[in-house]
Structures are given as C-alpha cells and as structure tokens.
Amino acid sequence: MGRLDGKVAFVTGGARGQGLEAAKLFAREGARVVLGDLLDAEGKEAANAIGDEAHFVHLDVTNEEDWRTAISEAEQRFGDVTVLLNSAGILKFGTIAEQPLAEYMSVINVNQVGVFLGMRAVFEGMKRAGGGSIINISSVEGLRGSVGLAAYTASKFAVRGMTKVAAGEFGKYAIRVNSIHPGVIDTAMLRAQTGDIDLNAIFKRGVPLRRAGTPQDVANLALFLASDESSYCSGAEFVVDGGATSFVGWGGPVPRPD
Ligand SMILES: NC(=O)c1ccc[n+]([C@@H]2O[C@H](COP(=O)([O-])OP(=O)(O)OC[C@H]3O[C@@H](n4cnc5c(N)ncnc54)[C@H](O)[C@@H]3O)[C@@H](O)[C@H]2O)c1
Numbered sequence: 001m002g003r004l005d006g007k008v009a010f011v012t013g014g015a016r017g018q019g020l021e022a023a024k025l026f027a028r029e030g031a032r033v034v035l036g037d038l039l040d041a042e043g044k045e046a047a048n049a050i051g052d053e054a055h056f057v058h059l060d061v062t063n064e065e066d067w068r069t070a071i072s073e074a075e076q077r078f079g080d081v082t083v084l085l086n087s088a089g090i091l092k093f094g095t096i097a098e099q100p101l102a103e104y105m106s107v108i109n110v111n112q113v114g115v116f117l118g119m120r121a122v123f124e125g126m127k128r129a130g131g132g133s134i135i136n137i138s139s140v141e142g143l144r145g146s147v148g149l150a151a152y153t154a155s156k157f158a159v160r161g162m163t164k165v166a167a168g169e170f171g172k173y174a175i176r177v178n179s180i181h182p183g184v185i186d187t188a189m190l191r192a193q194t195g196d197i198d199l200n201a202i203f204k205r206g207v208p209l210r211r212a213g214t215p216q217d218v219a220n221l222a223l224f225l226a227s228d229e230s231s232y233c234s235g236a237e238f239v240v241d242g243g244a245t246s247f248v249g250w251g252g253p254v255p256r257p258d
Helices: 017-028 039-050 064-078 101-129 150-173 188-194 199-203 215-226
Strands: 008-012 032-037 054-058 085-087 132-137 175-182 236-241
Touching: 008 064, 008 101, 017 032, 017 039, 017 054, 017 064, 017 085, 017 215, 032 039, 032 064, 039 054, 054 064, 064 101, 085 101, 085 215, 101 132, 101 150, 101 175, 132 150, 132 215, 150 175, 175 215, 188 199
Parallel strands: 008 032, 008 085, 032 054, 085 132, 132 175, 175 236
Antiparallel strands: none
C-alpha cells in the first residue's frame, strides 16, 4: 500500500529539480501526478518516464488562465486535485539599490503571485473532494534576510505568510496548507550560480550536517506533508536545511568537532 494511494497531486516546477523529484516519489507512493511547467519538452519526457500515472501540462504559474486550463485538464484526466505542491520558482541576485524594478517584479510574479494563483486554482476542487494538502516551497530566505537577494527574500517571506492565511481560510474544508523552507539544494537553480564546484566543501562551514541538500531530502518532507500522516499539521513551517538556520547564518559560529 502506498502512502498517497487515491490522491491526485499537481506539482508546479515539475519538469526538473525538486518538483520532479517529489513528483516521482508521489507516483511511487500511489498518487496520480500532474506536472506543470514552462519547460514542455523536459516536462513531457519526465511524465512519460514516470508512466501512465503521470501527465504533463504546460503552465506559466503567473498566468491565471493557464492555471484554469491546467487544473481542468488534471481533473478530466485523474479527478479532483487533492495535493498541490507549489515548487516553481526563479532566483535572481540583486541588491535593493541596484536591482532593476522589472527584474524584481519578475521574481515576485513567479515565486509569490504564482503560489497565490495556485492556491486559488485548486481550492474548489479540494473543497469538493472533502479536503486536501497544499505545500508551498518557500526557502530559508523566507525565514531570514540574505544580502543580494532582495526580491527572492521578499517573495519567499510572502509565501510563508500567505501559507498561514490560507491555512486559516481553508481549514474548515479540511484543506491543510504548509510551507517548506529548503536550505542549499543541489539543483539547476543553484548550479546556475555556482557552476560545477564542490558544494559540500563550500557549505560545510555553515551547515551543521556538513553537506548541501538533495532534491530527495526535500521530496521526503513533501511526501509526509502530502500524506495523511501530517493530518494535524497546518499553517506550519518545515525547515530542511541541514541545521543551517539554527545558527546565525551561512558561515556562522558552527562549533568545530575538534
Ligand atoms: N535550489 C535551492 O537551493 C533552493 C533553496 C530553497 C528554495 N528553493 C526553491 O525550491 C523551488 C524549486 O527550485 P529548484 O531548486 O528545483 O530549481 P529548478 O530551477 O531546478 O526548478 C524550478 C522549476 O520551476 C520552473 N518554473 C520557473 N518559472 C516558472 C513559471 N513561470 N511557470 C511554471 N514553471 C516555472 C522551471 O522551469 C523549473 O522546472 C523553487 O521555488 C526555489 O525557489 C530552491
């Protein structure tokens, strides 16, 4: 028996990275899964590789019409969506003094408005189904400020806040809403900034577990929140960062083993 038997999961940013890893795990645990992403070729290939229990739909999370079409396609294919994992996101470095407004707004639109639209889009279906679980991927940047990440930090704090509002508004329909706060996770998003360096060597000073995270680390937590095992969790923040934010920050005073 799978931990998500009978559930229909919609995963944004499902074509690669953390979204794809979670989609694969959800399917292995018995869910039927719809992957939504801008990356059509990668998304279709990923859904095909998962099998008949997966389907890809084109989705720009900033576009409300795209959301309507995508959720309606998911419902026709598999029935009401009962799990939403909002994983789509973009990262752009820029200081408050220098980041162009258009770039700031592009990050807000994808990371913040995208989550807002996603929660709206699945609400009626989850109500009809008698409940559901919404999981919003924020970040450790939704817990504390990071220099050079003005837009990203603002968007991820917004996701954390909106999650709590949604938990309050949707709770009477047995819809749970929680946020996940990953630390450094080795995906294309991070590699676009770091290149091919040894992440574990870089992050071992600021991360008590002395390594970068993997998409599997995050997927395992998303699985718990998607499943009925988290039946009394809502409006909560779940950190998956190797212990990094339990200290002052990256490179903070981590005790040395010797
Ligand atoms: N990688 C990290 O270190 C890290 C840390 C904390 C939080 N996060 C968050 O985790 C989430 C997943 O990121 P990832 O690490 O898997 O990166 P990724 O770049 O591998 O995946 C992001 C996915 O989102 C998709 N996407 C981007 N804009 C979109 C849009 N407008 N509509 C639909 N899809 C869109 C991309 O095509 C991509 O498939 C993001 O929300 C990110 O902010 C990442």
